[in-house]
Structure formats: structure tokens, C-alpha cells
Amino acid sequence: xxxxxxxxxxxxxxxxxxxxxxxxxxxxxxxxxxxxxxxxxxxxxxxxxxxxxxxxxxxxxxxxxxxxxxxxxxxxxxxxxxxxxxxxxxxxxxxxxxxxxxxxxxxxxxxxxxxxxxxxxxxxxxxxxxxxxxxxxxxxxxxxxxxxxxxxxxxxxxxxxxxxxxxxxxxxxxxxxxxxxxxxxxxxxxxxxxxxxxxxxxxxxxxxxxxxxxxxxxxxxxxxxxxxxxxxxxx
Ligand SMILES: NC(=O)c1ccc[n+]([C@@H]2O[C@H](COP(=O)([O-])OP(=O)(O)OC[C@H]3O[C@@H](n4cnc5c(N)ncnc54)[C@H](O)[C@@H]3O)[C@@H](O)[C@H]2O)c1
Numbered sequence: 001x002x003x004x005x006x007x008x009x010x011x012x013x014x015x016x017x018x019x020x021x022x023x024x025x026x027x028x029x030x031x032x033x034x035x036x037x038x039x040x041x042x043x044x045x046x047x048x049x050x051x052x053x054x055x056x057x058x059x060x061x062x063x064x065x066x067x068x069x070x071x072x073x074x075x076x077x078x079x080x081x082x083x084x085x086x087x088x089x090x091x092x093x094x095x096x097x098x099x100x101x102x103x104x105x106x107x108x109x110x111x112x113x114x115x116x117x118x119x120x121x122x123x124x125x126x127x128x129x130x131x132x133x134x135x136x137x138x139x140x141x142x143x144x145x146x147x148x149x150x151x152x153x154x155x156x157x158x159x160x161x162x163x164x165x166x167x168x169x170x171x172x173x174x175x176x177x178x179x180x181x182x183x184x185x186x187x188x189x190x191x192x193x194x195x196x197x198x199x200x201x202x203x204x205x206x207x208x209x210x211x212x213x214x215x216x217x218x219x220x221x222x223x224x225x226x227x228x229x230x231x232x233x234x235x
Contacts, residue, residue: 001219004046004070005029006061007053010137011075011208011215015050018212036064043068048219055079055140062086062097071096071225073218075103075211077144090228098222098229101144103214107188108231110203114149114190117201118156126192126199128153128160131177133187141165142176145188150174153190 001024005012008031016026028042029035043049048071051061055078065072066089074097083099090097102108121128130153132146142150142165150163153174160174169175185205192199205211214231221234 001025001223002027002045002047003219004043004049006049006051006065006072007031007057007076009052011052011211012050014208014212015052015215018209018216022216024216040064043070046070047223048073050215050219051076052215059086063089066090066093066095069095071219071222072098073215073222074099075215077101077147078140080144080147087228094226096222096226098218098234100214100218100231101148102211103218103231104203104205104210105214106210107145107203107205108235110188110190110201111148111152111231113201115152115156117190117192117199118153121153121192122156122158124194126194128157129175129177129191129193130163131179131187131189131191133179133181133184135183135185136180138180141178141180143178143186143188145186146176146178149188149190150176 003019003024003026005016005026008029019026027045028039030039049065050073052075053061058074058076058079059082062072130146130149132143134143154160161172163174163176165176165178185207187204189200189202218234
């Protein structure tokens, strides 16, 4: 694949390393607004764009790719308040979009286990909690991954009406505990507790390699397809 990297920070570099190792080509990297002005023509040489930038930039970057009819894989999180708008344009215009709050295969397995645990907790009256720990440079909180875990629990629950990161939550609010420390790649835990016992699911990423490889698998999947896809479609 000829790949354009939008966002050339920690994940951009990791995707580049994995892409080159798999024999793909990076035709352009764009890491700020000035580079958008200088390098936009190089995007026309790409088969697909892979976007890991900032929460406040993802929406504009997606639209720029749509303007060029360039398929785009979006890893950036915390822009999903605009997801409906993006999906509408994608479907109306026959564009190609893949988005995921977490590209790791292991974490996506935990998403499925979490959905099952949430059903079980609802049936047997367990209280639930989500916790996430990431490196101190992370801009958004909670992580997109923790937000998905929490939303999937809310979808099964009659006890919880919303989630919160504030601590001391009222009974109808699912707590998400957020920790920022050192260079932690990402730890997510889901706990279901009853007076009799506790069940915990934990996923810990040891590096960003699995995320980069997942994003490349998503790009390969997206080529030649029109529409809006997620990891469920890839699996
Ligand atoms: N979906 C996943 O699996 C996954 C995994 C890791 C990180 N993330 C998310 O991806 C995003 C990036 O993470 P990171 O760790 O690489 O962050 P980072 O801060 O290391 O890199 C982000 C880069 O985006 C650049 N940037 C800023 N404005 C831009 C613009 N207009 N166009 C292009 N690039 C621009 C910045 O200069 C920076 O280098 C975050 O939102 C993070 O939460 C998602």
C-alpha cells in the first residue's frame, strides 16, 4: 500500500515502522497545519491515509480526505461527538472510513468479554467499574477505549444511566477511574462486584506494536470498499 500518515507523533512513527517492515510505502507524513498547506498534493499519491493526530484535529482531517476521495483509517479518539456527521457524509458520498478507539486484537477480544460480563452483571445484580491508566502525555480522558467499555456496559444496564470520571458517583452512574502515570502504554480493567465475589478483566498493552499492526490490517481491509467500518467488520 502507498500510505499517507496524518499525525506523525508516537503512533505515526509506530505505524511507519510496522508499514515499512511489511513492505508498504509511506508517500507523505503530515504533522501540523503548515505541512497540510505544503504537502497536500502528495496525498493524491496515496492509496489510504492513516490518522493518529489530536482529538480537535481529527474531524477536519477526515473531511480533508473525503474532499480528495482518499480512504481513511482513524485512530484518533475523543472526536466521536461528530461521528454521526462524519458517517452521514461518508455514506452520502460513497467515501471509505474505518475508525476504532483501539486497534489491538487483544483489546477487541476484551471488548467482547466486557459485553458478556455486562449482560451477566445486569442479570445477577453485580456493580461495575471501569479503570484505565495511560502515560502522562495523553490529551483526552477517559481514553476512547474506556469510553467504549463504559458505553457497552450502559447498553446492557438498567442500573447505570451514564458514566463519570469524577469519583464518588451516585448509584445510577458508572465510575471510570482515570490514572496518568509515567510512560504506561495502556491498561484497562473492568470489575464486576457482588457482596460474595469480584470478577476482573484486565488488558495491558506492552507496547504500541499491536495498535500499529491493527491499523495496517484495517487499511488493507478498507481498500476497495465504500462505507463506514469498525473492528467488528474486520473480525
Ligand atoms: N485507536 C487506537 O488504537 C489508538 C492507539 C493509540 C493512540 N490513539 C489516539 O491517537 C491519537 C494520537 O496518539 P499519539 O500517542 O500518536 O499522540 P502524539 O501526541 O504522540 O501525536 C499526535 C501528533 O499529531 C500531530 N498533529 C497536530 N495537529 C495535526 C494536524 N492538524 N494534522 C496532522 N497532525 C497533527 C502532532 O504534531 C503530533 O505529532 C490520540 O488521540 C490517541 O488517543 C489511538
